Amino acid sequence: MNHQLLANKKGIIFGALDENSLAWKVALKAKAAGATFTLTNAPVALRFGNINELAEQCQTSVIAADATNTDDLEKLFQQSMEELGGQLDFVLHAIGMSPNVRKNKPYTKLNYKFYSQTMDVSAISFHKVLQTAYQLDALNEWASVVALSYIAAQRNFPDYNDMADAKAALESIARSFGYHYGIKKNVRINTISQSPTPTTAGAGVKGFDQFLNYAQKMSPLGNASSEDCANYCLMMFSDYSRMITMQNLFHDGGFSSMGIHPDVL
Numbered sequence: 482m483n484h485q486l487l488a489n490k491k492g493i494i495f496g497a498l499d500e501n502s503l504a505w506k507v508a509l510k511a512k513a514a515g516a517t518f519t520l521t522n523a524p525v526a527l528r529f530g531n532i533n534e535l536a537e538q539c540q541t542s543v544i545a546a547d548a549t550n551t552d553d554l555e556k557l558f559q560q561s562m563e564e565l566g567g568q569l570d571f572v573l574h575a576i577g578m579s580p581n582v583r584k585n586k587p588y589t590k591l592n593y594k595f596y597s598q599t600m601d602v603s604a605i606s607f608h609k610v611l612q613t614a615y616q617l618d619a620l621n622e623w624a625s626v627v628a629l630s631y632i633a634a635q636r637n638f639p640d641y642n643d644m645a646d647a648k649a650a651l652e653s654i655a656r657s658f659g660y661h662y663g664i665k666k667n668v669r670i671n672t673i674s675q676s677p678t679p680t681t682a683g684a685g686v687k688g689f690d691q692f693l694n695y696a697q698k699m700s701p702l703g704n705a706s707s708e709d710c711a712n713y714c715l716m717m718f719s720d721y722s723r724m725i726t727m728q729n730l731f732h733d734g735g736f737s738s739m740g741i742h743p744d745v746l
């Protein structure tokens with residue numbers, strides 16, 4: 482798919498770690514669709530991931546920023562505007578991490594320091610990104626900001642643990658900030674609630690493979706792939722979605738509307 486859908490659009494893509502990352506696919510497709518953008522990730526991810534390979538393919542630079550650190554975010558937005566030549570048209574927030582999930586702490590025995598980190602990295606970072614952009618006036622009129630979410634924000638998926646609370650907050654931040662940025666500058670803010678997808682963050686959830694198969698069977702169209710997710714992000718960054726804001730958009734092959742499926746009974 483190469484429609485130059487994002488010709489002349491400039492942006493920032495958070496969260497590409499390796500070739501499985503949802504953000505990685507978005508970057509490759511955004512490049513093919515004519516966008517220019519900077520890539521960013523936490524300093525530690527720059528050491529362990531392959532983001533420089535992606536930057537070469539996209540002919541762009543990587544700017545280190547811990548998304549929980551507002552000084553880093555300010556520098557990121559300022560440097561991105563300098564490099565790209567002006568205000569931005571799109572931002573992808575594809576960031577998630579739970580130390581409780583990583584360390585197998587059950588929801589009934591959470592470590593509260595970890596819980597705060599989960600919320601800060603996976604949800605409040607979205608507010609920090611938006612507030613930094615708002616204060617620096619870094620986004621153009623009708624810019625589009627997308628964060629990636631998961632249906633555990635609405636329904637119970639016990640092994641998703643404290644990430645469920647983070648995703649509920651993430652989606653709420655999209656609605657709350659969507660109002661303020663909408664009336665100020667017609668900036669659109671949405672979350673895309675993606676099917677389970679094999680990535681580093683996804684595979685960290687206990688029983689992920691069985692769950693992936695369950696979701697595949699439950700969804701009339703099957704699970705949405707990372708390629709499909711990237712296409713949807715591009716559509717949300719494009720002018721074809723300009724009146725969509727403050728929404729949580731399910732991108733899950735129909736999973737969220739299913740009650741039972743005969744194949745699963």
Ligand SMILES: NC(=O)c1ccc[n+]([C@@H]2O[C@H](COP(=O)([O-])OP(=O)(O)OC[C@H]3O[C@@H](n4cnc5c(N)ncnc54)[C@H](O)[C@@H]3O)[C@@H](O)[C@H]2O)c1
Nearest residue numbers: 496498502503526548575576577629677678680681682683
């Ligand atoms: N994979 C799935 O099944 C799935 C489903 C729905 C939603 N999502 C969401 O998609 C987003 C992207 O995840 P992914 O599945 O591509 O996995 P991933 O592991 O490739 O990406 C997660 C990214 O978050 C980055 N990150 C962590 N802490 C950070 C920090 N402090 N500052 C900046 N970046 C930081 C990581 O370095 C990594 O690049 C996440 O929000 C995730 O919850 C994933």
